[in-house]
Amino acid sequence: MEIINNAIIIFIFCSSYIYLYTLTLLKPFMKEQHIRTLFNIWKIVEYVNYFGFHKKIEIKNYDKITTEKNKWGFIISNHKSILDSIIIMIIMKDNKLHFTNLKTIIKYSNKNMQNEVLKIYNMVLVKKNWNDDINYLNKMVYKWKNENINQQIIMYPEGSILTEKTAATYNNLRNIHCGLFNYIVNKIINVKYIYDLTIIYKVNNRILIGEKDIFYNFLTNPEFKIIINFDKYEKKNISEDWLEKIWKKKDDFIMNYAA
Numbered sequence: 001m002e003i004i005n006n007a008i009i010i011f012i013f014c015s016s017y018i019y020l021y022t023l024t025l026l027k028p029f030m031k032e033q034h035i036r037t038l039f040n041i042w043k044i045v046e047y048v049n050y051f052g053f054h055k056k057i058e059i060k061n062y063d064k065i066t067t068e069k070n071k072w073g074f075i076i077s078n079h080k081s082i083l084d085s086i087i088i089m090i091i092m093k094d095n096k097l098h099f100t101n102l103k104t105i106i107k108y109s110n111k112n113m114q115n116e117v118l119k120i121y122n123m124v125l126v127k128k129n130w131n132d133d134i135n136y137l138n139k140m141v142y143k144w145k146n147e148n149i150n151q152q153i154i155m156y157p158e159g160s161i162l163t164e165k166t167a168a169t170y171n172n173l174r175n176i177h178c179g180l181f182n183y184i185v186n187k188i189i190n191v192k193y194i195y196d197l198t199i200i201y202k203v204n205n206r207i208l209i210g211e212k213d214i215f216y217n218f219l220t221n222p223e224f225k226i227i228i229n230f231d232k233y234e235k236k237n238i239s240e241d242w243l244e245k246i247w248k249k250k251d252d253f254i255m256n257y258a259a
Helices: 002-029 032-054 083-094 112-120 130-147 179-187 211-220 242-258
Strands: 057-060 072-077 102-107 124-126 152-155 191-203 224-234
Touching: 032 083, 072 083, 072 179, 083 102, 083 191, 083 224, 102 130, 112 124, 124 130, 130 179, 152 179, 179 191, 191 211, 191 242, 224 242
Parallel strands: 057 224, 072 152, 072 191, 102 124, 102 152
Antiparallel strands: 191 224
């Protein structure tokens, strides 16, 4: 029964985002009342996702996201699975924030449909070309300011989970890219708080690594748990080497949790 329930949750999750992508692309060609109806259906599906995953989460050191006018948050996280995106949406919902408050910095995908939808929501798609990426980021920041809502920027400093693993400095994490992080902290004046999110997928004392291992245990193992550690920092206390120190602290936290 556990397998069936979890399989249904995964199916609903995958289907809901395909549904959202399709709906977003078709929106310009639809009547307003039809758009509202279809988005309401998506909200119902989103709530099913929320409660299905929430019961598997243990939240540690949870700080509320501060929502001050014109003061944005910047969330950084390790990146283990596509389930990470659900965790972040749950955190947003627990803090009474909508998915439109979330601005993701993410690598260009080989899925054109995904790229087009992310562009519609003013997400930042990076190409790993510094000058182009900075110019694109600055254009998006200008648009974010005009939206006049409390923005929460999310970035995975390790990059894509699809990137080949190279020799890493850490035991449980991949190497990080600090350049874009430091640029956002130093140049985007609206950012006031940095939130460090650590996500651990585990069964008993075993840390799960790899999408296949995570999904298999999510579907089949009743001992599967998701651990969240969520710390808040003020931007004024962030130094140039702060991210490297935090990643070492994050790595030690994961090691200790598995002991």
